[in-house]
Amino acid sequence: MTRTHTCGALRPDDVGADVVLLGWVHRVRDLGGLLFVDVRDRAGVTQIVFGNDDEALMAKGKRLRSEYVIGVEGRVQRRSAETVNPKLETGEVEVVVRKLTLLNEAKTPPFSITDDAQVSEDVRLKYRYLDLRRPRLQANIGLRHRVMTVVRNYFDANGFWEIETPILTKSTPEGARDYLVPSRVHPGEFFALPQSPQLFKQILMVGGMDRYVQICRCFRDEDLRADRQPEFTQIDVEMSFARPETIFGIIEPLMREVFAVIGKKITTPFQRMPYAEAMAVYGSDKPDLRPGMPIQDVRELFRESSFGVFKSIVAEGGTVRAIVVPDAASYSRSAVDGIVNQEKAQGRHLLWARRADDGTMTSSFPKAVGEETVRQLLDATGTEKGQLAFVVAGEPDTTSKMLGQLRLNLAKQKGLLGNDEYAFLWVVDFPLLEWDPEAKRYNSMHHPFTSPHDDDHALLAKEPGAVRAKAYDLVLNGSEIGGGSIRIHDSAQQSQIFSLLNISKEEAQLRFGFFLEALEYGTPPHGGIALGLDRMVAILAGESSIREVMAFPKTAAAIDLMAGAPSPVDAKQLKELHLKI
RNA sequence: GGGGUUGUAGUUCAGUUGGUUAGAACGCCGGCCUGUCACGCCGGAGGCCGCGGGUUCGAGUCCCGUCGACCCCGCCA
Numbered sequence: 001m002t003r004t005h006t007c008g009a010l011r012p013d014d015v016g017a018d019v020v021l022l023g024w025v026h027r028v029r030d031l032g033g034l035l036f037v038d039v040r041d042r043a044g045v046t047q048i049v050f051g052n053d054d055e056a057l058m059a060k061g062k063r064l065r066s067e068y069v070i071g072v073e074g075r076v077q078r079r080s081a082e083t084v085n086p087k088l089e090t091g092e093v094e095v096v097v098r099k100l101t102l103l104n105e106a107k108t109p110p111f112s113i114t115d116d117a118q119v120s121e122d123v124r125l126k127y128r129y130l131d132l133r134r135p136r137l138q139a140n141i142g143l144r145h146r147v148m149t150v151v152r153n154y155f156d157a158n159g160f161w162e163i164e165t166p167i168l169t170k171s172t173p174e175g176a177r178d179y180l181v182p183s184r185v186h187p188g189e190f191f192a193l194p195q196s197p198q199l200f201k202q203i204l205m206v207g208g209m210d211r212y213v214q215i216c217r218c219f220r221d222e223d224l225r226a227d228r229q230p231e232f233t234q235i236d237v238e239m240s241f242a243r244p245e246t247i248f249g250i251i252e253p254l255m256r257e258v259f260a261v262i263g264k265k266i267t268t269p270f271q272r273m274p275y276a277e278a279m280a281v282y283g284s285d286k287p288d289l290r291p292g293m294p295i296q297d298v299r300e301l302f303r304e305s306s307f308g309v310f311k312s313i314v315a316e317g318g319t320v321r322a323i324v325v326p327d328a329a330s331y332s333r334s335a336v337d338g339i340v341n342q343e344k345a346q347g348r349h350l351l352w353a354r355r356a357d358d359g360t361m362t363s364s365f366p367k368a369v370g371e372e373t374v375r376q377l378l379d380a381t382g383t384e385k386g387q388l389a390f391v392v393a394g395e396p397d398t399t400s401k402m403l404g405q406l407r408l409n410l411a412k413q414k415g416l417l418g419n420d421e422y423a424f425l426w427v428v429d430f431p432l433l434e435w436d437p438e439a440k441r442y443n444s445m446h447h448p449f450t451s452p453h454d455d456d457h458a459l460l461a462k463e464p465g466a467v468r469a470k471a472y473d474l475v476l477n478g479s480e481i482g483g484g485s486i487r488i489h490d491s492a493q494q495s496q497i498f499s500l501l502n503i504s505k506e507e508a509q510l511r512f513g514f515f516l517e518a519l520e521y522g523t524p525p526h527g528g529i530a531l532g533l534d535r536m537v538a539i540l541a542g543e544s545s546i547r548e549v550m551a552f553p554k555t556a557a558a559i560d561l562m563a564g565a566p567s568p569v570d571a572k573q574l575k576e577l578h579l580k581i
Numbered sequence: 582g583g584g585g586u587u588g589u590a591g592u593u594c595a596g597u598u599g600g601u602u603a604g605a606a607c608g609c610c611g612g613c614c615u616g617u618c619a620c621g622c623c624g625g626a627g628g629c630c631g632c633g634g635g636u637u638c639g640a641g642u643c644c645c646g647u648c649g650a651c652c653c654c655g656c657c658a
Binding site: 029031032036049051066079085088117120121125176177198220447449450 | 582591593594608609613614615616619621649650652656657658
């Protein structure tokens with residue numbers, strides 16, 4: 001039996017044709033002398049009909065159950081006007097069965113193969129092969145494929161070569177925890193799975209490959225989240241002779257093409273925002289611009305104010321910050337108190353002030369502060385009638401982070417995170433280094449191969465913490481979907497950075513010696529970026545977890561519920577690998 | 582590592598102040614039914630109440646522990 005059409009293909013034009021459909025029994029409707037079966041495949045659902053003129057055939061049809069795999073030979077027939085099903089793409093026709101072949105039986109599935117079936121995620125993950133049959137995942141996985149195809153074609157058209165890099169590679173114990181693979185041949189030694197092909201792609205630039213791209217799997221042994229899996233897929237990009245603008249100029253049109261896959265037009269160039277501004281105004285290095293509500297600094301109002309608490313915080317170098325909630329008329333006093341109490345439970349003190357629709361001011365500021373100060377605050381923050389301002393005082397960093405979280409929570413509650421809105425943003429000018437107070441030393445914010453900003457070279461010796469990096473993150477709707485940098489191509493500068501990071505020559509040699517040596521053989525200036533494919537596709541699909549766009553994701557405990565991995569192994573295997581548990 | 586939500590039939594859930602035989606819907610099985618499409622109607626089966634311990638005359642319900650799922654913080658150069 002050879003398939004002539006998919007189950008989503010037949011239309012009135014096909015009436016009279018003899019066709020063969022292959023697929024799964026989606027639903028059976030047995031009316032006694034008449035039997036309808038919906039046959040489903042990746043493309044859709046088609047109704048087939050058994051009449052009782054052929055008793056043997058009817059009897060065979062009546063034995064069909066959900067998810068049996070069948071082949072159907074028959075003639076396409078137009079449905080009468082009353083029996084057309086407008087919910088089906090193929091609903092104007094049906095196939096009158098002439099021959100039925102049972103290709104395979106199926107156990108009764110634990111959940112029905114429809115999107116409306118409510119199933120807990122552990123059941124879905126255990127029976128992932130059934131979950132994958134459902135329209136939602138079929139659509140998501142199909143979308144993922146189309147995005148990957150667009151990406152490959154785009155980079156090919158722009159002169160990039162897709163080059164594979166090793167999966168078994170060298171552990172570089174900075175950054176995330178490595179997944180290790182023991183070497184059988186070399187007792188006591190290990191490969192690591194790549195956290196990203198960082199060094200290899202840079203060496204490809206040394207190797208004159210000029211433009212590299214790879215849709216590659218990366219591995220990080222860290223705790224999971226809705227947007228983090230231990231293995232995930234990056235669109236990894238590296239270009240010789242690149243400046244940040246070169247990278248933006250390649251990625252922005254790519255995003256246009258990717259979003260065209262779901263029929264969305266996005267505007268380029270994307271907004272750019274220095275890291276410092278993102279932190280101050282949105283309390284995050286990956287701000288979601290959709291809900292508005294920027295954080296405002298109102299410290300000057302309180303420098304000489306009658307509000308002693310705020311005044312002394314400002315005097316000690318702290319700050320006072322606020323966000324204004326629009327359309328807050330619906331917020332009852334108890335709702336506002338609820339928000340304040342929630343913050344209080346986390347040890348954070350939140351004040352508020354509002355203007356009612358009639359202009360009346362109310363606030364949680366102490367009486368002694370006075371109405372005039374509250375009015376100034378509302379004026380300064382632009383809080384209009386029907387709006388509400390939340391205010392917090394303290395260290396700049398803490399206040400911003402707190403208000404940043406609050407604004408996201410409020411936005412979520414108020415439904416301000418439009419699912420059809422795409423707010424792209426380049427966050428630029430990241431600090432090169434961040435101070436680790438415990439270890440009392442600097443760490444790379446991005447990675448140790450990131451080039452310092454041209455204007456900040458002089459600061460390297462004097463004030464390393466103030467040096468900006470030529471690093472950039474691509475942020476979409478509050479999700480970090482990519483990050484990259486221009487790299488150091490000069491081995492002397494690379495050594496300088498290592499010494500700032502307190503990595504000794506010997507240590508650097510041990511960890512990245514091969515890479516440092518490569519830098520000495522005529523390395524072109526270069527830079528790149530890595531985009532998180534899973535996160536990108538999740539946003540395109542409107543999913544809140546990347547598990548919904550991966551065929552075989554792991555649980556929050558990093559377990560594959562279907563395959564049952566990880567699992568113990570034979571003593572023999574351990575012995576060969578020179579391992580003892 | 583920490584915080585929160587959660588676990589009862591195949592699935593999703595209900596289950597009162599601790600009290601007879603643990604319910605519903607869908608699914609499943611059987612019967613009837615010639616225009617259904619979430620077919621309908623009639624009947625039936627189906628439970629280690631996650632697991633272990635404790636309190637109690639008595640535990641799905643209370644207590645302790647443990648395991649799994651999800652979300653968040655830490656972590657993720």
